[in-house]
Amino acid sequence: MKKIKIIKPDDFHIHLRQDELLNLTVPHCSESFARALIMPNTIPPIASVETLRQYRDEIAAKDKSFTPLMTFKLLKSLKKEDVLAMKEAGALAGKFYPAGSTTNSADGIKRWIEIKDLLKVMSDSGLILSIHGEDPSVFSLDREKAFIPQIEEISQEFPDLKIVFEHISSKEGVEAVENGSANLAGTITVQHLLMTLDNMIGGTLDPHSFCKPVLKSPVDRDSIQRVVLEGNSRFFFGSDSAPHLIQKKENSSGCAGCYTSPVALPLLVEFFEEHKKLDLLENFVSRFGAEFYGLPVNDDTITLEKTSWIIPDEFSGVKTLYSGRELKWKIK
Ligand code: DOR
Numbered sequence: 001m002k003k004i005k006i007i008k009p010d011d012f013h014i015h016l017r018q019d020e021l022l023n024l025t026v027p028h029c030s031e032s033f034a035r036a037l038i039m040p041n042t043i044p045p046i047a048s049v050e051t052l053r054q055y056r057d058e059i060a061a062k063d064k065s066f067t068p069l070m071t072f073k074l075l076k077s078l079k080k081e082d083v084l085a086m087k088e089a090g091a092l093a094g095k096f097y098p099a100g101s102t103t104n105s106a107d108g109i110k111r112w113i114e115i116k117d118l119l120k121v122m123s124d125s126g127l128i129l130s131i132h133g134e135d136p137s138v139f140s141l142d143r144e145k146a147f148i149p150q151i152e153e154i155s156q157e158f159p160d161l162k163i164v165f166e167h168i169s170s171k172e173g174v175e176a177v178e179n180g181s182a183n184l185a186g187t188i189t190v191q192h193l194l195m196t197l198d199n200m201i202g203g204t205l206d207p208h209s210f211c212k213p214v215l216k217s218p219v220d221r222d223s224i225q226r227v228v229l230e231g232n233s234r235f236f237f238g239s240d241s242a243p244h245l246i247q248k249k250e251n252s253s254g255c256a257g258c259y260t261s262p263v264a265l266p267l268l269v270e271f272f273e274e275h276k277k278l279d280l281l282e283n284f285v286s287r288f289g290a291e292f293y294g295l296p297v298n299d300d301t302i303t304l305e306k307t308s309w310i311i312p313d314e315f316s317g318v319k320t321l322y323s324g325r326e327l328k329w330k331i332k
């Protein structure tokens, strides 16, 4: 049987949620990923040393072999000392959510200038800035494009600040990273790599592929595929796996977020294999992100076998992307 063995990957963008849901999300994540960058849009947000430590301990207690890499949410109310204290407590990155851009972001930032002092401290202390790059005041398909000037302004103001343009979904987003400074990188999710808006609304409505930023056109998806298949080291994997209970997705006011942790790695192997670029998989999932974040690559390895399996209809009340579909690769 055909097998593939690679350095155990990292997921540089994940929503693990809280309480009971951690019993589902942490084992699913740690099966494929040795480490993951944990998003802070919980309720209350991760925005203090206490909440950061408590959340990290709660996650770590679910699986001793898994390393949560912590972030905090940038809030207008934060002080420079708070940022430094969270760095001291182990935070790797601060997350900038434009106000109203996505799940639990009402307390976000209107424009980057509001947090200029905090960005200065982050730049000086070597914290990474992680950005949900969408301007929610414009038409939904144009939100990423409309946010790019803010990324360029931040990058010019703070040339030493490392910035991650998260979950790139558009051709313009791809090009902003390609043409930006060496301190700008982008994460890519499986849904934006593989799907277009037609997967969500081209036939019947699929609420389980609804996420922010929303899926876009074939031109946008092809542009994302291009940089991944070119092996561009400025683009690396961040799933944005974001579970919501089925009743919150299949709802007249459905929540944004695709749950992908259990299926992401098999889908990626399939993608690279189909494009005859399996040799580039390990860089995308296990090296480029670690290098950008200044971390060593993981010691562990993971093996996948070419065995077909069907994605279960649900996992404890949560549906993944592509539930019911056959996958070609399985984690051993
Ligand atoms: O679709 C999304 N869901 N995008 C985000 O940025 C946040 C996430 C969530 O937390 O549900």
Ligand code: ZN
Residues within 6 Å of the ligand: 013, 014, 015, 039, 240, 242
């Ligand atoms: Zn996210």
